[in-house]
Amino acid sequence: MNQAPVSCIPNSKMSKAKKVLDEARSTGNPELDLMEKGISSFEEMPGLLNMANITRLTLSHNKIVDVPPGLANLVNLEILTLFNNYIEELPVSLSSMPKLRILNLGMNRLNALPRGFGAFPVLEVLDLTYNNLNEESFPANFFILETLRALYLGDNDFEFIPPEIGQLKNLQILVLRDNDLIELPKEIGDLTRLRELHIQGNRLTVLPPEIGQLDLVGNKSVLKMDYNPWVAPIADQLQVGISHVIDYIRSETYRYLFSRHVSVRGPPPPKYIDKTNKLSRNRRNL
Amino acid sequence: MWHKGTPGTPVKPLALQSLDHSQLYQRRVQNLLDEQNHDIEESDKFSPTTGDYEDLSEHSWTDDRNSVSSAVWSSSQPLSSSLSSNNSPPLLPARTSTMAKQSSQLTREDARSDVHLIGNRITGNMSLGNMFCSRCGDGFEPHEKIVNSNGELWHTQCFVCAQCFRPFPDGTFYEFEGRKYCEHDFHVLFAPCCGKCGEFVIGRVIKAMNANWHPRCFRCEVCSKELADLGFIRNQGRALCHECNAQAKAVGLGKYICHKCHGVIDDKPLRFRGEVYHPYHFNCASCKIELNSDAREVKSRPGFTSNEMNELYCLRCHDKMGIPICGACRRPIEERVVTALGKHWHVEHFVCAKCEKPFLGHRHYEKKGLAYCETHYHQLFGNLCFVCNQVIAGDVFTALNKAWCVHHFACSVCDQKMNQKTKFYECDLKPVCKKCYDKYPAELRRRLRKTHEATPKKASV
């Protein structure tokens, strides 16, 4: 591993982050803004893990590879933003953070989530956009995240979503944009509070009729479903509008079509997006 | 000659004759038909399964010297069923008594009755030479005691029970199909048993509900009133008096029974001290007007759980008393009053318009005259901050199907605050500041542009 010894950290880098920390310590500001500081290691932020008072830590646009288990010492942290770093792995301890409500891990290089990841006691918003996750990446307990109200999984590699998704009873926002989804589980229909569903840019041909149970056409609701190889009747309705799609999948006609479609399922449509140039694919030493 | 009936009473010649039971049957049949017509008229007000049964002694009469208590079973049941019923006791036994002992009954009479006369003296122009015992056929000694029953004569030793061959105790016998029986054997052989107490039924027999009863044993199964003279209604296999049947029917229809008069309450009942009543049984405690169902029950000792002190007021007097009325249940509020939305409420009736859970002192949010809990206010009106998930008290930033409080409207990537003048981009309906968006990899920006999400936006306040 090319983790640099502390003594090798360039002074200029160290001073940038250190300045913010010192300032925060002197003012007692519980919100730490450390984005775009060229940070590649938590060791460049001495004393950070002892600042138990901080409630927000923003480390977007850095080059962090490793997240130390000690991060969980920040027991008052409510918002943790690690967007656009080089993180491949997360410590198990993260899910024990007692007050963490918003966790943004977008645009990293995650291939999996650590075991026990579903144990966050109060997590409300989880952003995993633009990583390398698929249905194998979820640890067994992931779907016990009952407090979750928004789950962002856009720009990943999911072909399927586990039916356990139906257990996320408080989910209001589910983003699955630009994955490789071949089908959706009918259990999405159990997410009675869902008001935003983004499934555009996948390989979906049909929707489970159960989605018709959801309120996705009100003026407070969003359903984005373009750029999928929909069967002709759905594609036709989509041309006229989302509400027509919902009306249609609620019909008996569609139920029949859906059951026939499922029973004579052909090979899945080809992958839709070329992801070879995805930033998240880059190995950090390439 | 036998003298029948009291002077001046019409006497049917037929009655003189005897114990010819085929004739008796015939006449009883006639009686039955007469009775039936009469009773069916009466039973029109009952349900079709009703039966009324009459006293056996009603139509009996006695002659002036020899007491006769003849039994008459009459029935308003359809004749055919009475007669065809095999296991029912004989319909028409004649009860006859040898000696006049019941002088008090001698005045009774009835032209339709059947008559059996028994004497112990020879009268008229009869002579010993042409008299023979009906049982053994022998003649009689002079001065021998002869039993005369309806023109037939017996040696005293021959005038015995057809079953036990013993003389009739007290001279009382029962005759059936030409044979005479002592009371004991007649009961054993023919008399009906009461469906309730199991004893023989002597005298008046009530035939109802496919059984026989003593009049005192045939009672309403709910209130135990004797039904013999009142008639009854069959209700689900039970014999009920008319009142109890009406109540059973009313309860079945979901109607209330007035606690005072036990009548069915057809209109709205008045609740008072835990019971329901016809409102018209009460008057307003203040103006004395007769009450209707709008009347209000008022706790005269607030805080007491016992309702014995409660009083009733008409709506007008009640409103004048100034007791707050709950905006939900329209009933007076005696304990804690919640005032909200310009109305008064019972604490437990001031509830979220969506989930109907009482606020019980917790914060509520008002919108268009309705109150909501925090969760449902947000769910319906969307004014919960996307970041802090709290209802937004002050200015609200709304964009991208979401709302933010002034503290939390920020770039979703770098958490830097934005305001209504800040231009931002949208990704998955989250705001992204221009600086952050420019850091997005080119291939992602290309895709976002393609899906028309990459146009800068501004929040509205």
Ligand SMILES: [Zn+2]
């Ligand atoms: Zn009895």
Ligand SMILES: [Zn+2]
């Ligand atoms: Zn009764």
Ligand SMILES: [Zn+2]
């Ligand atoms: Zn009454």
Ligand SMILES: [Zn+2]
């Ligand atoms: Zn009054």
Ligand SMILES: [Zn+2]
């Ligand atoms: Zn009330």
Ligand SMILES: [Zn+2]
């Ligand atoms: Zn509610």
Ligand SMILES: [Zn+2]
């Ligand atoms: Zn907020």
Ligand SMILES: [Zn+2]
């Ligand atoms: Zn930003």
